Amino acid sequence: MSVVQTLCVFVGFVVYAKYKDCDPLTSHKISKHDQIFPYFVTDISTSVPGISGFFLAAISSGSLSSMSSNLNALSGVIYKDILYLFFKKKPSDKSSSGILKVIVLVVGTLCTCLVFTIGLLGEILPISVLIVGFTQGPLLGLFTLGILFPKANSKGAFYGTLGGFISIVSLALPAKFYEIRGFIKYPTKPLSVIGCALSNQTLTETSLTTFNSTILNDSVSFQPPSIFKIVFYYYPLLGAIMTIIFGLIISYMSKSDSSVDRKLLSPLIYNCLPEECRDEEKMSCVQETSQVCG
Numbered sequence: 120m121s122v123v124q125t126l127c128v129f130v131g132f133v134v135y136a137k138y139k140d141c142d143p144l145t146s147h148k149i150s151k152h153d154q155i156f157p158y159f160v161t162d163i164s165t166s167v168p169g170i171s172g173f174f175l176a177a178i179s180s181g182s183l184s185s186m187s188s189n190l191n192a193l194s195g196v197i198y199k200d201i202l203y204l205f206f207k208k209k210p211s212d213k214s215s216s217g218i219l220k221v222i223v224l225v226v227g228t229l230c231t232c233l234v235f236t237i238g239l240l241g242e243i244l245p246i247s248v249l250i251v252g253f254t255q256g257p258l259l260g261l262f263t264l265g266i267l268f269p270k271a272n273s274k275g276a277f278y279g280t281l282g283g284f285i286s287i288v289s290l291a292l293p294a295k296f297y298e299i300r301g302f303i304k305y306p307t308k309p310l311s312v313i314g315c316a317l318s319n320q321t322l323t324e325t326s327l328t329t330f331n332s333t334i335l336n337d338s339v340s341f342q343p344p345s346i347f348k349i350v351f352y353y354y355p356l357l358g359a360i361m362t363i364i365f366g367l368i369i370s371y372m373s374k375s376d377s378s379v380d381r382k383l384l385s386p387l388i389y390n391c392l393p394e395e396c397r398d399e400e401k402m403s404c405v406q407e408t409s410q411v412c413g
Contacts, residue, residue: 146315157174194223195219248354252291256357257280259359263359266383270370270371275368275373290347
């Protein structure tokens with residue numbers, strides 16, 4: 120994933136280098152920033168037949184394969200963790216298979232309908248990062264809490280994750296509202312349309328400057344609190360940090376047993392454990408008492 124993310128960054132450099140003097144969004148060749156990469160591929164591949172088709176085929180196959188695996192995993196979780204609890208007797212394999220297929224159909228239909236709603240919320244990248252911040256941030260904090268802090272217990276893990284989720288929701292939703300209203304704007308790199316060959320419209324640097332200054336003047340009248348101006352890229356990190364903080368506080372306040380098997384902890388913290396628990400042969404001391412490694 121590090122290699123994939125690095126390649127995406129380099130692709131962004133290339134796209135910006137090509138369109139820095141002719142911004143497709145400002146010149147109305149595209150309507151959203153999300154469309155700039157497909158536009159870039161079709162623009163540079165006009166002289167080579169079939170390249171844009173291969174690109175669209177690769178994107179479609181990649182997205183469909185990811186969606187199918189996600190739907191299968193989600194249907195399994197819904198069936199095993201929710202619906203299975205309501206069965207008085209264990210269903211047969213054939214019945215289970217039919218139920219899983221129905222869940223996939225329902226969830227897939229719901230996701231397809233939500234596509235029309237997502238389009239009204241703005242660009243895809245901020246929305247995807249926002250959803251990741253809601254879920255994967257607290258989830259990362261949950262696992263980090265479990266493997267790095269022996270004092271953490273089940274109550275701290277549950278309420279810490281819940282607190283991290285609520286914290287990010289309370290931060291992200293008002294920030295998204297202020298962004299939609301135009302009170303929060305994320306700065307972009309300098310763009311221009313000097314290099315564009317505009318046919319049916321006239322767009323000069325002066326008009327662009329006037330347009331941008333008008334937007335800025337409208338937003339100066341009200342400034343949201345600084346906490347809501349945190350860039351959305353930090354939401355997953357903040358969710359993880361808040362989960363760890365809430366989890367530790369609740370774990371220390373609760374009186375439940377906090378004993379833990381040393382094998383469940385990261386080797387990074389072995390040197391921080393009491394000397395009685397550093398020897399692998401004495402691992403039972405961790406399991407028998409909560410005062411040794413708790």
